[in-house]
Amino acid sequence: MSLQEPVTMKQKASVEEREGVLRQIYHQVLERQPYQFERKKLAGLEKEFIKGKIGIRHFLKSIAVSSIYLESFYEKSSNVKFIENAFKHFLGRSPHDEAEIRECDWLLVEHGVGAMVSALIDSEEYRKVYGSLTVPYWHPHRYESPNDYLENRWLGEEHAGDRGWAIPTLYWHELHLNCTGGTCRPSWTPSSRVRES
Numbered sequence: 001m002s003l004q005e006p007v008t009m010k011q012k013a014s015v016e017e018r019e020g021v022l023r024q025i026y027h028q029v030l031e032r033q034p035y036q037f038e039r040k041k042l043a044g045l046e047k048e049f050i051k052g053k054i055g056i057r058h059f060l061k062s063i064a065v066s067s068i069y070l071e072s073f074y075e076k077s078s079n080v081k082f083i084e085n086a087f088k089h090f091l092g093r094s095p096h097d098e099a100e101i102r103e104c105d106w107l108l109v110e111h112g113v114g115a116m117v118s119a120l121i122d123s124e125e126y127r128k129v130y131g132s133l134t135v136p137y138w139h140p141h142r143y144e145s146p147n148d149y150l151e152n153r154w155l156g157e158e159h160a161g162d163r164g165w166a167i168p169t170l171y172w173h174e175l176h177l178n179c180t181g182g183t184c185r186p187s188w189t190p191s192s193r194v195r196e197s
Contacts, residue, residue, distance in 0.1 A: 008134045009056065018050050024135045025056065029063055029089045030072060038068045055132055057121050060090060064117035074113060079105055083116070090120045092129070092138045 007024040010017060026033050034042060045062050048054045054062075063069050064086070073085050083104045087095050095101050107116040120126060130136055 006130075006134050006137055006139075011133070013052070015050055018052070021056070021135060022046060022049060022059075024137075025059060025063070028092075028136055028138075029060065029069065031089075034068060041068060042066065056130075056135060057132055060121055060136070061114065061118055064090070065114045070113065079108055083108065086117055086120060088138070090117060090136055091123075091126060092136050 007021060009021045013021070023033065039046070042063070045054075045059065045066075049059050073089075074082050077085065080101055083101055084095060086104070087093060087100075095104075104116050104119070107119055126136075129139070
């Protein structure tokens with residue numbers, strides 16, 4: 001995802017404005033617009049959002065536990081890759097370090113997807129960056145380390161599944177893997193190892 005301008009909803013947004021916000025939410029969270037058959041599954045949730053009965057944060061928490069999001073990002077992923085994608089979708093960045101991943105992994109294993117995503121959306125970071133009226137977006141922020149910068153760059157340019165569903169960006173470059181194209185392979189060959197030594 002390239003850096004984006006924030007999309008903020010007015011307190012008394014019109015139906016058309018709310019529909020535009022909805023499109024941006026799908027772009028951020030699903031990395032695409034829902035297919036027609038998926039829209040039918042989301043119809044009730046969309047209707048509540050369009051009518052102003054629920055806000056952005058409630059909509060995000062609901063879509064995170066929907067079959068559409070779970071099938072797209074959870075069921076085919078390792079827990080760690082899912083966590084990385086959740087950071088991308090709901091906080092607009094990659095995880096800073098393994099400590100963040102471990103904390104989210106514990107929540108995911110012990111309490112499920114809903115609790116883990118709610119922890120991201122209810123975090124102080126989310127409140128400071130997005131408040132209650134701005135859709136999460138990929139944005140510049142303070143990097144914790146050079147690796148944090150690189151991981152954000154790589155993850156920001158990745159589309160769902162580009163680098164596979166198992167190994168998160170945090171690890172694939174440390175393991176000397178090339179995961180471009182959806183399959184992870186060693187980025188070195190035995191002959192290149194011989195030449196290096």
